[in-house]
Amino acid sequence: MSYENWKVQAQNFPVIDVRHLQGNFFPGLKRKAMGMEAGEGFTVIQTFEPHPLYAAMDALGFEHHTEQTGPAEFRVSFCRVEKKDSGEDTPFKPLALLNYPMIDEELGRIAADFWSLTWQSEKRTLPYETRLLLSLANAVGAGRIRQATRELVKAYACGVESAALDDVFELLAWNQGIGYFSSEIGPSTLFQAYKLIKTQEKQGTERAQICRMLRETFGEKNAEVTVL
Numbered sequence: 001m002s003y004e005n006w007k008v009q010a011q012n013f014p015v016i017d018v019r020h021l022q023g024n025f026f027p028g029l030k031r032k033a034m035g036m037e038a039g040e041g042f043t044v045i046q047t048f049e050p051h052p053l054y055a056a057m058d059a060l061g062f063e064h065h066t067e068q069t070g071p072a073e074f075r076v077s078f079c080r081v082e083k084k085d086s087g088e089d090t091p092f093k094p095l096a097l098l099n100y101p102m103i104d105e106e107l108g109r110i111a112a113d114f115w116s117l118t119w120q121s122e123k124r125t126l127p128y129e130t131r132l133l134l135s136l137a138n139a140v141g142a143g144r145i146r147q148a149t150r151e152l153v154k155a156y157a158c159g160v161e162s163a164a165l166d167d168v169f170e171l172l173a174w175n176q177g178i179g180y181f182s183s184e185i186g187p188s189t190l191f192q193a194y195k196l197i198k199t200q201e202k203q204g205t206e207r208a209q210i211c212r213m214l215r216e217t218f219g220e221k222n223a224e225v226t227v228l
Contacts, residue, residue, distance in 0.1 A: 003065040006079040010041065010065065013077055017045040019105075026056065026095050033060050033080070041079035047072045047101065048109030051116040056093040060084050072105065091157055091215050092150045094119075096227040129160050133168055140172055140185065149190045149225050153214045162197050169194060189224045193217075 003010075016032075018025050032042065041062065044050065053076065054064055061082040067075050094115050101108030118124075124131070132155040139148035152165070169191075173181045185191050193214060200210045220226045 003063065003077075006039065006041070006063070006081075007065070009039065010043070010077040010079060013041045013043045013079075015043045015045060019045060019047050019073075020101075026053070026098060029053075030056070030060070033057065033062065033078070036080045038080050038082060041077060043075055043077045046074050046076070047105045048112050049074050049116075050076060050098070051112045051120070052094040052097045053078075056095060059093070072109075091153050091219060129155055129158050132158065133160065133164065136190075137168060137172065140176065140190070145184075145188045145190050146225055146227065149188070149193055149218055150227075152190060152193050153218055156197060156214065157211050162201055165194055165197065189218060189222065 016029070018029075029044070036042075038061075044053065049066060049068070057064060057078050060080070061084040062078040062080050064079075065077045069075050097108070097111050097115055100111045119128075119131075126134070132151050136148045136151035136155065139145070139151060156162075156165070169185075172185060176185065196213060196217065197210055200213065205213075218225050220228055
């Protein structure tokens with residue numbers, strides 16, 4: 001379906017103005033979205049184009065249409081075209097970016113545009129899965145185990161084989177050193193997620209079930225992983 005199929009009813013969608021809201025407004029927005037039927041929707045007003053919302057709402061079965069109606073005003077209409085229960089097929093939407101307008105609205109716009117350029121631009125040459133593994137390794141190098149764990153879960157959910165993860169962890173041991181690997185990486189959520197994958201694969205667990213286990217154990221409810 002395309003915007004042409006629902007633009008008439010979009011004129012009557014309720015409007016939600018999130019400009020100047022403090023904190024992460026997505027949980028409330030998601031609750032509202034989950035209660036909607038196909039053909040229903042709402043329009044969000046934000047000071048920048050809210051790229052992080054697109055993937056999150058798409059996973060719930062919504063299409064979107066964006067219009068810039070002013071120098072710092074974007075109106076995005078979301079229409080539900082099919083019902084999806086949880087929107088968790090692809091873990092870790094970049095919803096933490098929605099926190100930046102609390103600091104400064106222009107910073108919020110820059111952060112959202114930077115994320116879109118880095119992860120969504122067609123100019124990128126490396127496959128998405130490869131960039132996730134590079135981001136994982138870079139995060140470990142910077143001491144950001146929380147981010148590294150998220151990248152590992154996303155990579156596996158996107159089809160990266162555990163053999164490729166073996167290579168990554170071998171290189172981490174080589175580049176970070178055995179001592180650092182043993183004391184910092186081994187006990188971390190990052191390595192726990194990796195061990196879950198390896199253990200479950202040896203037991204013959206199906207990949208879809210392993211992905212569900214990863215989301216349950218190392219999802220946003222995990223205090224050592226969440227950024228919300």
